Amino acid sequence: MKGKTTIYDIAKKLGITAATVSRALNDNSRISKATKKLVLETAKEMNYEPNKLALALKKGKSNNVGVIVPYINRNFFSSVIRGIEEELYPKGYNVIISQSHESEEREKEIVNNLMNAQVEGILMSLSKSTNKTAHFNQVLSKNIPLIFFDRSLNIAGVSSVTIDDFQGSYKATQHLIGQGCKRVAHMTVGKELGIYRQRFDGYKQALEDNDLPFDDNLVVELKSDIEEGKQAAQKLMNLQDPPDAIFSSTDHGALGAIKWLQGNGYSIPDDVCVVGFSNEPFTQFMELSISSIDQSPLEMGKMSAKVFLEQIKDKKVKIEKKVVLSPKLIIRDSSSKHIVPNKKAN
C-alpha cells in the first residue's frame, strides 16, 4: 500500500488542508470552483484512487444488503434467501448472510457488525430467543430499511412478510381429522415464539371446530431435531390413551417420530398418521414420503426483497407493510389413509 496517494498527499502538494481536498473531491458547495478544478487535476496527476469504503461512507452506498437467519442449513431459510437474491442481484445488490444460531446475543452482534459494514438494508428472521428490540434502534434511527420475514415482532415502522401459521396448522389438523383420526397429538417448539404459538392455536382451534376434546397430554414440547422427535413419539405412544395422529410443528420432529414408530412396529399411516411443517426436501425423498405444510419460501424471499426495494427508493417515506402469505398443505404417504383427490405425486 506504500506509495498510494492519499488526500493528505494532495493537500500537502497544494498547501491546503486535507478537509478542503476532501470537500473539493466531494463537490462540496463551500469550496470555490477554482479550488475544485485544481484539486481534481492534482488528484488525477498523482493517480489518486478514492478509497471505496470512504466513498461508501460519504454516499451511504455499499451495495450490500444484510440477511440474518437462525440457520442457513434449513431448506426453508436457504430458499427464502434464494428468493431475496433473485430479486436483489439484478438490481446490483450483493446479499451477505449471517446466522444467529437462535441466540439474541449473537443476533445483536450481527446487527452491529452489519451496520459497521454499512449495509443498505437488513432483511431478517428473528432468533427464537429474541424478545428485546433495542438492538434495532440504531438501524431505524439511520433510516436503514429493516424487514422481518417468517418470524417477526411488532415494531412501529418495520415491515414484515410472514405466512399464516395458524391457517397452516389448522389445515394440517383438519386433514388428519378427515383421515378419521380422533386423537391428534401436537409436537411444538416452545410456545413463546409467535409462529409456534400460532401453530399451536391453529391445532387447538381445528380440534374445537370438530368437537374433539383438547388433551394437554397430547402436546409435547421439543427442539427442532430428530432425536427429540423420537423421544417425543415414545412418550406419546406410551400414554394410557395414545394418539392416532401426530402433527409436528417441524419436519425434523416428524422425521424423528416416524423413525421411532417404524422401529417399534407401528404402521404409518394405518396406526398413526404423521404430518410435519416446512416441506423440507427430505420429506419427499423418503420412501415413506412425509406430509407437510409448504410455506412458499421463494415467494416469501422475493416479497421481502420487493418491500426493501420500495423502501430504499425513498427513505424519507416510512412504509409499514404487513404481507401474510397463505400456506399449502402437501399430502403424502405419511398421512394418506384414504385416497385423497389432491394427493401429490412423490
Next chain:
Amino acid sequence: MKGKTTIYDIAKKLGITAATVSRALNDNSRISKATKKLVLETAKEMNYEPNKLALALKKGKSNNVGVIVPYINRNFFSSVIRGIEEELYPKGYNVIISQSHESEEREKEIVNNLMNAQVEGILMSLSKSTNKTAHFNQVLSKNIPLIFFDRSLNIAGVSSVTIDDFQGSYKATQHLIGQGCKRVAHMTVGKELGIYRQRFDGYKQALEDNDLPFDDNLVVELKSDIEEGKQAAQKLMNLQDPPDAIFSSTDHGALGAIKWLQGNGYSIPDDVCVVGFSNEPFTQFMELSISSIDQSPLEMGKMSAKVFLEQIKDKKVKIEKKVVLSPKLIIRDSSSKHIVPNKKAN
C-alpha cells in the same frame, strides 16, 4: 442524524482544522499533547460519538470475515461454515456469507463488495466456473488473508484446506470392487474443476489397480441434481453392457440414480450398488440408506479458520499453508452386498 456532533463541529469550536481534530482523536504523534487534551475534552463535552465505520476505516477493523460458497443449502458447505463460526465467533469475529451460485462473475462482485465492507479476511470455496484469479489481486495487495477451502486454485501466498478427493474416490471404487462389482460406472460433474477431476482420476486408478478395463461409456457427466441423476442411470442401464455399480461424484446424483433404479425394477444393492460423495444428511435418512464419502466439513471449517487466525496475527509474514484432510468412506445399505465389518448403523 441531525444534531449529531462531527469532527467538523469540534474543529469549528476550537478554530482548528478537521484533519487536526481527526489526528488528535487518533492519537497521531504529529499533534501536541496539549491539543490532544483539548480536543478530547471538547469531544466529550459535545457528546461526540466516533463513527464506527470511520473507526474501522482508520484501524482496518470491521470484525467481519467474509465467507463465499457456491450454495449455502448443501450440507457440506453449511457444515464448513459452522466450523468456521465455531472457531471465529469466540474470537470476536462475525461471519458474513455470500453465495456465488457457481458463477465467476458473481464471485467477482462478491469479492468487490466484501472489500467495500472492509472484511478482515476472505475464506472461500471457488465457483465451478472460476478460472481467472485477477479478482483476488485487490485482496492480496491489501494483505487481507485469503483462504481457499475444498475447491482451490494455486495462487502464490494463498493457503488452502482441502480433502484428498483422489483418495476418497479410490476408496469408494475399491469398496465397490470388493463387493464383487465388475463394471463400475462413474457419474461426474464437469472434469474441468479440480476436485471432480481428482475424483475421476481416483476412480480410474482403482479400476487399473484391480485389472478392470476402463470404459468411456460408463462415465456420464451431469450437474449435481436429482433429475439428471435419473437420466444418467437410465442411459447407463440401457447400455448393451450395463454397469453393476454406480459411483457418483455427488450425493444428489446418487439419489437420482437410486430413484430411477427403484422405479424400474432394479434391486439395490443386488443388481446395482450405488455410492455417493459428500455424506449429505439425506443419505442416512433414506429407508435404503446411501453409502457416501464423508469430507469432514466441520473439521475443514475449523482448520480454515485457524489458518486465518494465524495469518491475521501478523499480516507482514506471508504464510502459505496447504492442509489436506483425509476422507472417510461410510458404507450403508446401497452398497452392502456382503456383511462388512465397518458397516455403520443407520
